Amino acid sequence: MFSKRTLFLEIIMDNILKFNLFNVDFIVNNDKNQWDGGLGISEGNWEIETFKVLDYVKNKQKNAIDIGAWIGPISIWMSKNFKNILSIEPDVVALKDLQKNLKLSNCDNVWILKNPIFNEDSEIFFGPNKNEDWLNKAGLGESVSQTKLISGDVNDYKVNAISLSTLEKTINNFFPLSEVSFVKVDIEGGEEFILEELLTMGKKYKWSLLISFHIDWWENKSIERFNYLFNDVKEIRFNSIDFTNQNFDIIELLKNNPYASIHFKY
Numbered sequence: 048m049f050s051k052r053t054l055f056l057e058i059i060m061d062n063i064l065k066f067n068l069f070n071v072d073f074i075v076n077n078d079k080n081q082w083d084g085g086l087g088i089s090e091g092n093w094e095i096e097t098f099k100v101l102d103y104v105k106n107k108q109k110n111a112i113d114i115g116a117w118i119g120p121i122s123i124w125m126s127k128n129f130k131n132i133l134s135i136e137p138d139v140v141a142l143k144d145l146q147k148n149l150k151l152s153n154c155d156n157v158w159i160l161k162n163p164i165f166n167e168d169s170e171i172f173f174g175p176n177k178n179e180d181w182l183n184k185a186g187l188g189e190s191v192s193q194t195k196l197i198s199g200d201v202n203d204y205k206v207n208a209i210s211l212s213t214l215e216k217t218i219n220n221f222f223p224l225s226e227v228s229f230v231k232v233d234i235e236g237g238e239e240f241i242l243e244e245l246l247t248m249g250k251k252y253k254w255s256l257l258i259s260f261h262i263d264w265w266e267n268k269s270i271e272r273f274n275y276l277f278n279d280v281k282e283i284r285f286n287s288i289d290f291t292n293q294n295f296d297i298i299e300l301l302k303n304n305p306y307a308s309i310h311f312k313y
Contacts, residue, residue, distance in 0.1 A: 064089060068088070068098075069091065071123065072127075073120075074151040075118075075147075075151055076147045093120070094120070096287060097257065098124070101121070101257075104310075105125075105128035105129065106128075106228050106229070109130055109226060109228035109229070110132070110133070110222060110228070111125045111228065111229040111230065112135070112227055113134045113135065113231050114164055115231075115233040117145065118144040119144070119145045119148040121231055122145070125229075129156075129228075134157055134158070137162060137206050138173065139161075141188050141189075142159070144188070161206075162206065162207055163206055164208065165194065165210060168208065171196060172196070172197065172198045173203065174187065174202050174203030175200050176191040176192060177193070186202060190235075193237055194206075194234065210241075211241060228254065228255060230245070230257070232258045233259035233308075235264065239265040239266060242258075242276065243276060245258070246276040246277070252313075254312075254313055255310065255312045255313075258309055258311065259306075259307075260304075260305060260309065261305070261306055262301060263306070270302060279313065280311045283311055285307055285308075285309050285310070297309075
């Protein structure tokens with residue numbers, strides 16, 4: 048049974064925080080108070096359902112991918128519970144903190160990619176969240192930054208996005224996707240653009256996938272167009288409930304829970 052363990056919380060030098068979260072020791076840069084502030088990451092009050100999935104799928108013989116790594120809470124945990132990690136984070140502010148935190152926490156099995164994942168290789172925009180004024184004002188470096196088709200903020204900048212197919216071709220020599228068992232995706236609405244390729248590749252490699260949906264932030268909010276992608280999923284979990292053998296419609300589930308994080312297993 049999964050249990051939360053936050054054994055200690057200690058400031059060990061200026062702006063450096065040390066704590067144990069769900070059986071993993073963290074040492075992180077906390078100069079922006081993102082770890083022990085309102086999100087409550089260091090106290091174990093953040094993304095609890097995500098950590099339950101991580102504990103369920105952990106495998107030290109396999110690789111894992113963190114798409115939308117932010118400042119590293121999931122990547123650090125996964126680095127201690129999987130063989131190798133690919134952390135993907137295009138936010139230039141968060142990226143610097145991610146690099147610091149991975150180094151502080153001795154995560155020497157983590158590769159970092161700064162290109163966002165998109166449905167094609169192209170130049171797109173990245174910047175503060177455009178969907179809510181209060182999210183937009185948070186600026187870069189927060190967990191809600193996102194890819195954009197059109198720039199709408201002075202802090203937006205152009206990035207070279209790549210598709211999963213391109214990632215597959217370029218990364219297989221040193222990080223074989225065939226050796227990946229788990230992929231976590233939390234990219235603030237950007238999942239709309241990669242969902243088809245993500246689930247297709249998940250089926251190909253028999254991945255477990257944890258996808259955080261933000262359907263209200265999609266350009267095209269019609270989730271029905273992706274219905275066929277869920278036909279071959281072997282296991283579906285939402286909020287620790289296994290829906291696999293229950294008579295339910297996943298499209299209706301997502302319509303009723305547009306910000307759901309769902310674990311799919313092939």
